Amino acid sequence: MYKKKLLILSLVAVLMLSFTACKKWVDVEPPLQVGENTLLSNEQGFRDILNGVYLQMGAINSYGRDMTFGMMSILGRSYDTTISPAIDNMFYQSARYNFQDASVRTVHKNIWDNLYFSVGNLNNLLTTMESKKELFSGNNYNTIKGEALGLRAFIHFDLLRMFAPSPAAAGFNVPAIPYVTRFSPYATAFSTTGAAIDSCIADLKNAQSLLSDADMTTSRFTTWAVQGLLSRIYLYKGDFANAQTLALSIINSKKFPLATVNTDLMFTKEHLFSLYSSANNSLAYYKTVLNTSPPLGFTTQNQTALFITGSGATSDWRKLGAFVDPTTVMALGNTISPKKFYLSNSNILPLIRTTEMYYIAAECATALNDSLAATNWLDTVRVHRNLPKYTLAALKKDSLGVEIAKEYQKEFLGEGQVFFYYKRKNLPFTALPYTKVAVAPNASYVFIKPE
Numbered sequence: 001m002y003k004k005k006l007l008i009l010s011l012v013a014v015l016m017l018s019f020t021a022c023k024k025w026v027d028v029e030p031p032l033q034v035g036e037n038t039l040l041s042n043e044q045g046f047r048d049i050l051n052g053v054y055l056q057m058g059a060i061n062s063y064g065r066d067m068t069f070g071m072m073s074i075l076g077r078s079y080d081t082t083i084s085p086a087i088d089n090m091f092y093q094s095a096r097y098n099f100q101d102a103s104v105r106t107v108h109k110n111i112w113d114n115l116y117f118s119v120g121n122l123n124n125l126l127t128t129m130e131s132k133k134e135l136f137s138g139n140n141y142n143t144i145k146g147e148a149l150g151l152r153a154f155i156h157f158d159l160l161r162m163f164a165p166s167p168a169a170a171g172f173n174v175p176a177i178p179y180v181t182r183f184s185p186y187a188t189a190f191s192t193t194g195a196a197i198d199s200c201i202a203d204l205k206n207a208q209s210l211l212s213d214a215d216m217t218t219s220r221f222t223t224w225a226v227q228g229l230l231s232r233i234y235l236y237k238g239d240f241a242n243a244q245t246l247a248l249s250i251i252n253s254k255k256f257p258l259a260t261v262n263t264d265l266m267f268t269k270e271h272l273f274s275l276y277s278s279a280n281n282s283l284a285y286y287k288t289v290l291n292t293s294p295p296l297g298f299t300t301q302n303q304t305a306l307f308i309t310g311s312g313a314t315s316d317w318r319k320l321g322a323f324v325d326p327t328t329v330m331a332l333g334n335t336i337s338p339k340k341f342y343l344s345n346s347n348i349l350p351l352i353r354t355t356e357m358y359y360i361a362a363e364c365a366t367a368l369n370d371s372l373a374a375t376n377w378l379d380t381v382r383v384h385r386n387l388p389k390y391t392l393a394a395l396k397k398d399s400l401g402v403e404i405a406k407e408y409q410k411e412f413l414g415e416g417q418v419f420f421y422y423k424r425k426n427l428p429f430t431a432l433p434y435t436k437v438a439v440a441p442n443a444s445y446v447f448i449k450p451e
Contacts, residue, residue: 040128043135046144049125053118053151054219058275061110062118063349065285067158069414071107073289076418077409079296080434087292097429098440099448109450112163115155116180122152124183139212146210150221152181153203154229154273154351157236160196161420162447167193167238168426169445197237204230216255218271224250225273228352235360236424244364247357256354258384262317272352282347302434306409315386318410355381355411359404366400374400378407385410409433 039045058064066072073079074094083095093101099108126148133141156179164176172194179191179199191199204226211223218225227246234243250256250272259267268274277285290296306312307319358377365374372394379389395403408421422432423445430439 040125040132041135043137043140046125046129046135047140049121050144050147050151053121053148054275056114056118056121057155058277058281058349059114060285060288061107062114063275063351063416064277064281065288066107066111068349068416069286070289071104072416072419073414074296074435076412076416076422077432077434078298078413078418080298080302080436083296083435083437087296091289091292091296092437093440095435095437096440097443097445099444099446100440100442105448108162108447111447112159112450115159119152119155119180120183122148122155123181126152127183142210143212143215146207146223146226147221149203149207149210150226150229153200153207154221154225156180156196156203157200157229157233160193160200161236161423163449164193164196165446166423166426167236168424172197197233200233201230204233218268218274219276221273224253224255225352228272228354228357231357231360232352235363240364240367243360244368247360247364250354250357251361258354258381259317260384262320262386265317265320266348266350267353267355268348268350270354271348271350272354274351275349277347277349298434305434306406310406311387311390311403312406313387316410317386318413350415353411355407356417359407359411362400363404366397366404369397371395371397371400378403381407381411 039048056062060066069078071090071094074083074091075097083092085092089101090103090107093104094107098104126145129136129141129145136144156177159177164170165174170193173192175190176193176196177190178188179196180188181199182188207221208223208226208230211226213223215222216224227250231243231246231250234240234246237243256270256272258270303319307316308314358381362374362377365371365377375390375393375395378395378400382389390403405421405425408418412418426445429443
């Protein structure tokens with residue numbers, strides 16, 4: 001699966017900007033092969049490899065587009081206008097959930113290759129650093145190792161969520177994905193869904209033992225990202241007690257307070273983990289989705305259905321800056337910045353948000369028959385999105401399910417998480433909202449693995 005030489009993007013060792021200082025990943029081409037004996041001769045070389053993984057994760061065939069506001073958001077029904085063959089065959093077939101289509105399968109292959117490429121670099125780093133501990137100063141050995149283990153789990157879990165059926169659909173004993181932990185040219189056997197989940201949890205617990213609670217750098221995979229991902233994984237597994245405990249540990253830490261003003265419609269201070277891109281790259285990537293001809297968009301009618309109808313309100317901050325005009329590709333509404341799809345400066349790719357912890361807590365409380373607590377967690381987010389609390393102190397169980405689903409749709413618009421929500425719940429395709437394109441006869445939630 002991997003070549004013996006370590007591949008990283010060109011000039012990473014000398015051109016990579018510090019995530020802590022600049023919060024950007026830099027996309028520079030073409031790829032360059034760097035001999036690992038040279039690169040891994042000092043501590044900075046290991047950090048450069050890790051920076052290269054973040055860079056690779058920001059590629060167009062990864063979280064830089066296809067796994068966030070691109071194909072994944074089409075699957076998540078974030079766009080509903082002009083979904084037709086005229087716009088782009090891949091977009092249209094994705095809206096139909098026709099994963100057998102050649103153009104869709106190409107995207108799936110690119111995602112698979114890109115993510116496993118990153119895993120290969122992480123494994124090479126983890127293997128090599130064990131014999132070079134003397135190169136590291138202070139606590140840097142623990143920090144780099146913990147970060148690499150956390151990223152390895154993060155990437156594998158998303159591969160699992162894409163390329164294997166959900167537990168709700170097929171249980172835990174079906175072959176899922178290779179969980180690769182060695183840098184080797186030889187193929188790794190497929191793990192079952194249950195085994196892959198267990199491997200993710202093991203890597204994350206190991207990472208948590210190495211990382212410091214004091215590190216609040218959201219552009220790196222810190223212990224807070226570890227806890228957020230663990231909560232997400234336990235929910236996927238159906239372990240409501242552990243999912244809720246971890247979600248509440250983040251909420252109760254008060255390290256990531258919810259917004260009280262609408263001066264930042266990306267709510268960046270609430271992010272547990274994000275990628276940061278250069279403005280030029282993000283603009284180019286966004287235009288490949290939002291400046292198509294005819295353009296993608298979200299109709300006024302369905303904006304109203306999502307943000308206002310029922311328990312919503314026009315005052316919802318998320319409605320103010322979430323959309324662009326599909327014709328001019330310019331931001332609608334006010335001038336508040338940054339906006340989610342405001343192309344001149346939306347260079348933030350949120351991957352884990354604090355609000356997800358509130359939704360996990362609410363879903364777990366619902367499953368555990370504590371409707372009062374579930375309603376309270378949803379109300380807390382509502383208040384910090386400029387909405388009134390629900391009229392009932394404790395919503396009924398069915399209503400809680402509806403409200404949690406709508407919150408995912410509103411909060412994670414264009415981030416790819418809504419598709420994962422649908423898949424985790426194994427919703428029938430006829431129940432998916434907004435986009436009215438008929439799904440294909442062979443519609444599936446399971447991405448096609450490369451041959």
